[in-house]
Amino acid sequence: MAKSILLCCILAITCTLAVASDPAPLQDFCVADFNSQVLVNGVACLDPKLVTADNFFLSGLDKPGNVSNLHGSVITPATVEQIPGLNTLGISLVRIDYAPWGVISPHTHPRATEILVVIEGTLLVGFITSNPDNKLITKVLQKGDVFVFPEGLIHFQQNVGYGNAFSFSGLSSQNPGVxxxxxxxxxxxxxxxxxxxxxxxxxxxxxxxxxxxxx
Structure with a gap:
């Protein structure tokens, strides 16, 4: 009996660790209702009868962002704030534009793994492993290359080309945080x-x- 209970506990822990960053949805969708006063882990659901296609839609990611700033870069997000239909779906997207030698400062996403694809330009990217090693994993990417930044680890990007560059990143959370x-x-x-x-x-x-x- 004790062995059975122990086995069940181990299986429960294993299953818990396998769950993605955001909770799995229990219905087809839960469009974010930003006017709701209900406090939940995420955003309360809009009445499904009021949902339209526009709740799942965003345009404009084809347009370059303004990189005239100290960092020489800008991020255009497509998270739950911009697409309410992403609520509870555990995914989001950003476009990143870089001026020549522009950087995205070292940062982390506390709730998401990031997968980046270079659309134009040449990027130096990297992440640092946790203590005690603090090993730098880095690579120069060209157009069409893909790189993954593990959840929670400090990472960065820099345009090392002489022209503007841009990339898209998918993140495993509706609200990855930065x-x-x-x-x-x-x-x-x-x-x-x-x-x-x-x-x-x-x-x-x-x-x-x-x-x-x-x-």
């Missing part, structure tokens, strides 16, 4: 204590103050 490492560490509100960051990065406090001023 944690930009520089913005999070040096641009939090209120700031992380200067002495904490100085010790963490093994630099003088004045350098931390200088970096924080940029955020």
């Amino acid at each position: 944690v930009l490492v520089p913005d999070t560490v040096f641009g939090s509100s209120p700031h992380i204590a200067t002495d904490v960051l100085a010790k963490a990065f093994q630099v003088d406090k004045a350098i931390v103050d200088q970096i924080e001023a940029k955020f």
Whole structure:
């Protein structure tokens, strides 16, 4: 009897670990109702009688984004905020445009694995494994190449060509989230204590103050 209970527990844990980031839907669709006052893990469902094709539709991803900024890049999202019909479906999409040598800062998606395909240009991409190895896995991608960034790991992209570039990324969550490492560490509100960051990065406090001023 004890062995049977143990086996059931192991199977339950295994099945739990196999579940994707977002919960599986229990109906055909659950179009997001952003006006609902109901608080759930995700967004409450719109009455199915009010659903139209436009709830599953978005146009404009053929148009380049404005890369005239400090990073030389811009992200055009197609998440549940833009496509309410994505609610509970566990998937989303972004278009990323890059100026020459433009970068997407090191960041993580806490709720999604990302798969990127280069549509135009040449990109240097990479991710870093978790402690204790912190190994950099990196590659230069050309048009048509595909690369995967595992869920939760810090990763980045840079256009290493002399012309504009763009890519599309699929993400395994309707709301993958993004944690930009520089913005999070040096641009939090209120700031992380200067002495904490100085010790963490093994630099003088004045350098931390200088970096924080940029955020």
